[in-house]
Amino acid sequence: MPELPEVEVLRRYLDPLVSGKRLCELRVFKSRVVRPESSGKLIATVKGCRVKGVERRGKFLWLNLVKSRLRTPFPLVIHLGMTGRLFVQPSAAELPRHVAAVFRLGRESLIFKDTRLFGRITLETDSIEQLGPDPITDEFLVSDLQSAIGKSAQPVKVRLMNQRVLAGLGNIYACEVLHRAGISPFMKSSDLRLAKFKELHEAIVSTLARQVEFGMSLDLDFIGETTGDGLFYFGSRHGQARKSKERFRVYGRAGEPCGICSSIIKRAELGKRGTFFCVKCQKQ
Numbered sequence: 604m605p606e607l608p609e610v611e612v613l614r615r616y617l618d619p620l621v622s623g624k625r626l627c628e629l630r631v632f633k634s635r636v637v638r639p640e641s642s643g644k645l646i647a648t649v650k651g652c653r654v655k656g657v658e659r660r661g662k663f664l665w666l667n668l669v670k671s672r673l674r675t676p677f678p679l680v681i682h683l684g685m686t687g688r689l690f691v692q693p694s695a696a697e698l699p700r701h702v703a704a705v706f707r708l709g710r711e712s713l714i715f716k717d718t719r720l721f722g723r724i725t726l727e728t729d730s731i732e733q734l735g736p737d738p739i740t741d742e743f744l745v746s747d748l749q750s751a752i753g754k755s756a757q758p759v760k761v762r763l764m765n766q767r768v769l770a771g772l773g774n775i776y777a778c779e780v781l782h783r784a785g786i787s788p789f790m791k792s793s794d795l796r797l798a799k800f801k802e803l804h805e806a807i808v809s810t811l812a813r814q815v816e817f818g819m820s821l822d823l824d825f826i827g828e829t830t831g832d833g834l835f836y837f838g839s840r841h842g843q844a845r846k847s848k849e850r851f852r853v854y855g856r857a858g859e860p861c862g863i864c865s866s867i868i869k870r871a872e873l874g875k876r877g878t879f880f881c882v883k884c885q886k887q
Contacts, residue, residue, distance in 0.1 A: 607771025608814035624708035633703040661770025684721030734770040760788035787887035853879040
């Protein structure tokens with residue numbers, strides 16, 4: 604599943620392409636992605652609106668839409684799920700496979716394709732309002748992190764992946780930030796001391812910011828038709844997928860030497876997710 608850096612890079616890619624455009628037509632090809640409202644209600648509500656911009660919190664994107672007679676924008680929320688893609692192509696071009704919805708913006712269209720149909724398009728904002736703090740905003744402080752996870756008996760990795768606790772971290776970057784902070788993924792959150800909270804906060808902020816910067820430097824394939832999947836792992840069309848993998852410290856590197864201490868990176872199941880870590884660097 605795309606995590607915060609991938610979705611933020613997508614937001615930055617889309618914003619200049621769709622901002623200021625009028626949503627002439629919305630066609631829904633897979634009604635399963637529109638919930639809980641009906642496709643008909645969604646289509647009627649957004650038709651004719653102008654896109655004021657694209658925003659993000661955690662793994663959620665939304666288009667800020669404005670009706671012609673109203674000044675206050677309202678959000679059209681999009682979650683990519685496991686396999687969702689958003690990209691712009693000429694309206695006259697042939698549609699790719701697995702298209703779930705098409706937002707026609709004049710000569711160009713915003714395409715939402717989703718192979719497994721776990722994505723979502725909605726007018727409801729409940730999911731966004733229930734999210735924890737977004738860790739790449741200036742408002743994300745050490746005290747926020749400590750308040751969010753410090754009293755929990757859950758393993759720290761499991762706690763970090765709870766979107767109501769912290770918005771945007773998934774399996775990949777939870778593994779990465781814990782290795783950078785030198786914290787075992789199995790440690791109880793309540794066992795962390797203030798010094799470790801500071802190290803974890805710095806690891807979260809710096810890791811995510813660096814991955815966003817990395818993603819912005821590549822020629823990405825947002826359509827996701829190549830083996831180097833642009834949205835999931837910042838692969839690309841020009842042989843950069845391998846370079847993309849090499850940016851990870853531990854994720855996907857079981858059996859390889861740790862770049863810090865040369866110990867072999869391990870993989871274990873935690874919270875039903877594959878967890879990558881270094882026993883020496885991340886002592887419990």
